[in-house]
Amino acid sequence: MTSHAPDDSGVDSQGTVVHLDDADPAAHARVFRNVGNLVDALDDGSPVELVVHGPAITAVVAGAPSSESLQALVGRGVRVSACRNTMDREGIRPEDLTEGVQIVPSGIAQLVRRQRQGWAYVRP
Numbered sequence: 001m002t003s004h005a006p007d008d009s010g011v012d013s014q015g016t017v018v019h020l021d022d023a024d025p026a027a028h029a030r031v032f033r034n035v036g037n038l039v040d041a042l043d044d045g046s047p048v049e050l051v052v053h054g055p056a057i058t059a060v061v062a063g064a065p066s067s068e069s070l071q072a073l074v075g076r077g078v079r080v081s082a083c084r085n086t087m088d089r090e091g092i093r094p095e096d097l098t099e100g101v102q103i104v105p106s107g108i109a110q111l112v113r114r115q116r117q118g119w120a121y122v123r124p
Contacts, residue, residue, distance in 0.1 A: 015047035017114035019123040021107075023055030025065045032069040034124040039076055049114060053083030053107025060101045065072055067098045073098035083107030 016038060020031050020080075035050055050073070052060050059066060060082045074080055081104045082097060094103060104110040115121050 015049060015114065015117075015119040016042075017049065017111060017119045017121055018050045019111055019121065020050060020052045020059065021054040022055045023058065025059070027057065028059040028064070028066045029069065031124050032066055032073060034122075035073055035078055036076070038071075038122070039073075039078065045077075047079065047118075047119075048077075049079040049081060049110075051081045051083070051104070051107050051110050051114075052101075057082060057086045057092060060098050061092060061096050062098050064098070069097050071100065074098075081107070081110055083110075087096045 018031065018035055018038070022028070022031075029049070035048060038107070039048055058064055060070065060080060061067075064070070070080065080098075080101045082092075082101050084103050084105045086107065087093075088105065097103075111121065
């Protein structure tokens with residue numbers, strides 16, 4: 001079930017936030033691979049969040065070319081956050097999202113919030 005509100009309880013200052021705003025499905029697949037590799041390499045349970053906004057929003061819509069890879073990341077504990085502003089602009093409803101994707105009010109604000117919390121920022 002898709003979550004509609006961000007949950008920042010127990011936020012760890014040692015997390016990594018990954019930024020995705022590219023429309024290209026090949027870029028989506030590459031970033032998903034990078035995030036999976038990051039989780040493997042860290043191997044310490046530190047939180048990883050993928051923030052998706054702008055033209056990349058299509059990557060988190062159910063049935064997207066890389067939706068299986070996205071679901072695998074969610075299953076590994078990666079928080080995937082979709083930008084509500086972009087969803088509204090593109091006419092995407094919460095029920096259109098891949099299972100497990102959460103919604104944040106603003107993707108850009110979420111990136112800033114995480115960096116202010118001490119998270120590492122990555123834009124592959």
